[in-house]
Amino acid sequence: MEKRGVKFNHLFIRYFVLLGVLIALWVAFLFWFYGFSKYQGYASRDQASINKVLNVEPAFLNQSPFDPRVLPEKTKYILYDESGMPTTTNMEDKDYLYYIELPIDYFKNRGLEEFRSVSYSGNNDQSIHIYTLDQGYLLLEVYAPYMMTVPFLAYKDLPAIPIFAASGFAVIVILILIFSKIFNRKLKKEVSPIIKTVKKIEKQNLDFILPISSIQEFNSVLTSIDIMRNSLKNSLTEQWKKEEEQKFQTASLAHDIKTPLTVIKGNTELLLEAENSNMDQLILKDIQENSRKVENYLGLLVGGGSPPKETEQSMEEIHTSVFVGELMEGMHSLLRSRDIKVKIINNNVEDFYGNRELLIRALSNILTNAVEFTPQGGEVSFILEKEDLYTEFIVEDQGEGFTKESLEKGKLKFYTHDKERSGKHYGMGLFIAEEIAKKHHGELILENQEHGGRVVLRIENK
Numbered sequence: 003m004e005k006r007g008v009k010f011n012h013l014f015i016r017y018f019v020l021l022g023v024l025i026a027l028w029v030a031f032l033f034w035f036y037g038f039s040k041y042q043g044y045a046s047r048d049q050a051s052i053n054k055v056l057n058v059e060p061a062f063l064n065q066s067p068f069d070p071r072v073l074p075e076k077t078k079y080i081l082y083d084e085s086g087m088p089t090t091t092n093m094e095d096k097d098y099l100y101y102i103e104l105p106i107d108y109f110k111n112r113g114l115e116e117f118r119s120v121s122y123s124g125n126n127d128q129s130i131h132i133y134t135l136d137q138g139y140l141l142l143e144v145y146a147p148y149m150m151t152v153p154f155l156a157y158k159d160l161p162a163i164p165i166f167a168a169s170g171f172a173v174i175v176i177l178i179l180i181f182s183k184i185f186n187r188k189l190k191k192e193v194s195p196i197i198k199t200v201k202k203i204e205k206q207n208l209d210f211i212l213p214i215s216s217i218q219e220f221n222s223v224l225t226s227i228d229i230m231r232n233s234l235k236n237s238l239t240e241q242w243k244k245e246e247e248q249k250f251q252t253a254s255l256a257h258d259i260k261t262p263l264t265v266i267k268g269n270t271e272l273l274l275e276a277e278n279s280n281m282d283q284l285i286l287k288d289i290q291e292n293s294r295k296v297e298n299y300l301g302l303l304v305g306g307g308s309p310p311k312e313t314e315q316s317m318e319e320i321h322t323s324v325f326v327g328e329l330m331e332g333m334h335s336l337l338r339s340r341d342i343k344v345k346i347i348n349n350n351v352e353d354f355y356g357n358r359e360l361l362i363r364a365l366s367n368i369l370t371n372a373v374e375f376t377p378q379g380g381e382v383s384f385i386l387e388k389e390d391l392y393t394e395f396i397v398e399d400q401g402e403g404f405t406k407e408s409l410e411k412g413k414l415k416f417y418t419h420d421k422e423r424s425g426k427h428y429g430m431g432l433f434i435a436e437e438i439a440k441k442h443h444g445e446l447i448l449e450n451q452e453h454g455g456r457v458v459l460r461i462e463n464k
Contacts (some may be wrong), residue, residue: 009218013183021181023175032170036402051146052129059133066136066179078143086139090445093143191194199227259296266293288335319464320358322351322386329362333369341379344369353462354393356442361395364438366398367431368457374454375401388463392444395459403450413449436457 025245054074061072070092080091091098092419110447129146195213202208212228214221270290274283280443326346337344369434372382376399385396415433434445435457442461449456 007152010462017181021177024177025366028173028177029170047129047146047148051144055131055142055144062140063133063135068135068137068140073142074144077147080141082139082141084138089138098142133252196223196227199224199231203227203231203234206238208238208313217270229383246357282329291332292335316357316359317355317464318358319353319355321353321359322348325358325362325382328358329365329369331368333373334360336373338378340373342373343377345381345383347385348389349385351388351393354388354461356461357438358443360438361459361461364459365397367394367435368395368459370456371431372397372399372401373456375399377401393463395461397457397459398451399454399456401454403455404448409448409450413446432457 015205033457051074056079058072058074062068065072070079070081070090073079078091078093078097078112080093080098081089083089088098088101092102125300129141129144131144133142199213208231212224212231214224266289270286270293274286274290326348330344330346333344336342369382371385371457376382381398383396383398383399385394385398387394417433431445432448439446439459439461444459447458447460449458
């Protein structure tokens with residue numbers, strides 16, 4: 003994919019610069035409007051504060067010497083002698099130094115000796131008044147901030163500067179929120195193609211036209227995803243092809259096995275009709291029963307090897323003694339051939355809930371593995387335990403136990419480990435057992451004991 007669009011940092015700088023320009027314009031407008039308000043009379047000095055000084059002018063103009071107690075509260079002053087040198091003050095040093103030579107500047111150097119007083123606007127919110135007294139000069143600093151005088155302003159009694167500052171801050175916050183919202187929408191719009199592409203890949207929909215973002219970095223991500231998609235598509239296509247071939251081979255093999263199996267079943271039925279010894283009859287019945295099981299397993303193999311989906315519909319209350327008898331009857335031939343005994347330990351499990359056929363199949367697989375692990379003439383333990391939530395079927399053998407790899411991968415489909423097996427194995431037994439456990443809302447647990455392996459089939463109680 004060709005890298006198109008703008009870089010992410012450039013996009014961010016655009017929004018940031020535009021926001022900064024708007025904020026600067028708004029601040030400039032506030033300064034202009036503040037000056038305009040003063041010029042047009044929409045904002046003027048607090049006359050009430052000034053009037054307090056004007057009302058006491060006679061008291062200090064006509065008295066000698068000057069008594070600062072006649073001044074209004076919070077009024078700052080400096081008293082100068084006739085030569086313009088300050089004598090007494092209640093100001094702080096920084097303000098005091100600023101006003102040291104103001105009387106000389108305003109009266110002597112400007113030829114204003116004939117004037118009794120002069121007033122002017124000082125820095126910030128001060129109103130400055132200078133008077134000539136008999137013994138020198140007097141400077142008064144009065145706090146008189148500009149007040150809004152526009153009738154329609156709800157806060158006209160508040161100082162003008164806080165009003166403008168508050169409105170300026172509010173507008174700046176609003177601008178930031180608006181730009182954040184716009185930037186957020188822009189990012190969501192640009193991220194959307196990536197999210198949609200990933201969701202399509204999650205659903206294994208790999209045939210689509212790759213979208214394009216207007217941000218270069220996002221396009222780089224989309225390009226990487228496109229490479230991954232093509233690799234995944236090729237991999238899945240190959241996998242699906244192999245699975246189809248495997249299904250075809252399995253179906254063909256199952257079909258080929260059915261022919262000799264039919265012959266075995268037919269001959270077994272003919273032999274059962276003839277007169278045979280009790281032992282021969284028992285062996286023939288075992289052949290007949292196991293031929294039926296082989297036929298059922300072939301059907302499952304063609305269907306994928308998983309238990310049927312209608313498990314929930316075939317759940318029932320199962321009596322333990324009948325179930326164990328049926329399970330052991332199916333294991334009779336294998337146990338006899340290897341001279342293995344099964345020690346059954348039932349810890350007060352009278353009945354349980356599940357699918358009889360599937361559970362027999364799962365436990366038969368587990369028991370078969372245990373018999374293969376156990377040396378000839380040994381013993382396999384089959385333990386039944388019931389707790390509040392689960393019923394457990396535990397199979398313990400006398401073999402060498404599971405390897406570390408087998409504990410991790412033993413339940414995977416087609417997993418085999420030749421070192422553990424005495425005969426040919428296809429790696430389906432434990433996989434099928436776990437699938438059956440899951441259909442009973444349970445699990446299959448592989449572990450080792452002191453002497454041999456241990457497999458726990460756990461199913462949920464009704």
